[in-house]
Amino acid sequence: MQKEYRLKRRNDFRRVFQSGESSANRQFVVVVLSRKGDGPPRIGVSVSRKVGKAVVRNRIRRLVKEVTRHWIPELKPGIDFVVIARTGAASMDYQQVKSSLRHVYRRAGIFRAAPPS
Template identity: 45%
Template structure:
């Protein structure tokens, strides 16, 4: 994922947490905030050390990034922060995809193409 699509700085995370909205299911918490300055989405991912070692956490992050790259055109251009919860550590990509679609549809962040 290119730099312009990432949220890395602590200040950016804090602004999304403070001024954004959040929606959750059992596997994920998604915070989002509208950002009219950029015409595209930006993504920040948080995976706790409680979910496993570095290899497992990086695998979860790669799968979340892959989902956002796949559905980039269907998502509204906002700033998103995805926090993974414990059940994610035992899920494969298709289960993660289904769960993220579910929480993003609840949040009304997906265009109605699907």
């Protein structure tokens, strides 16, 4: 994922968590916050230690970023959002992560039009 699409600073995460609106399913929670300006969408990923050890957490983080990277053209501009992985995400493969993220992104209203297939 390119730098312009990342949330990196602690203050950015804190702002999204405090002021954003959340949508969830069994595997993921997405917290979305619109920001001033029309810049590219920015994503942050949070995976708790409750989900698993470092190898599992990093694998989930990579899968979420990869799935979202393909959808960047379909995402609304000017939003910041954080994806929080729940324990159910640890045992999922790529296609399951893709399906689950599509569902929760659609619920959060992140896509410009119809969600990609």
